[in-house]
Amino acid sequence: MRLPRKEGLNIVPFIDIMLVLLAIVLSAATFISQGQIKINIPQSSSASKVENNKKLSIILDKENKFYIDDKETSIDEVKNKIMNLDKEILVELASDSDAKFQSFIEILDILKEKGHENFTIQAKIKK
Template structure:
């Protein structure tokens, strides 16, 4: 009895199974996303829009701190940061490449203690 070489594999059954699974996923995916409760919200005349603040903190190569282009000490910057909302407001850090790493760490430490979530470290290409 002579054995034949197994050179080719029939992938047609595999494609059939994949297509059936794809149809099942697509059919059920539309029902999962529509499980929210629809509520008609009332309107008020004293509607207040929430605006996000974007704060720029910069440190030059001499170690001078700037809060939105205003030269301030680290203590005054900390006071101003404590008045902001850490979940809404965005803080952008602009550090000079020749500044000491300690200046960066001190700003990050203040932001971490307050619990800021939106922090951007600005670099250039």
């Protein structure tokens, strides 16, 4: 069956559907990326990447809020978590460059009190 010359395949509805799907995907990607805690990590020329499956992530944001594995906690909960931690587990510390240094020192004091020496401090590599 042949189509008459003046009639063609109308692709405008297809384009409309694709644009709607694109908008949905971009909206979902924005919500997913905002789920992480935003911190501005300081830079270091000697920074290196550490790979370890067993780790505890402690984050300090610019408002001096503590997070353990992306869940907001108090300093007392951080202390309890570290005190009950196995010495084999790596503690990964990340602090916003605008956070108070005193809050970061509090975490280091807890680690020293426990005698936990298996920790790393996150930093961006200077370019």
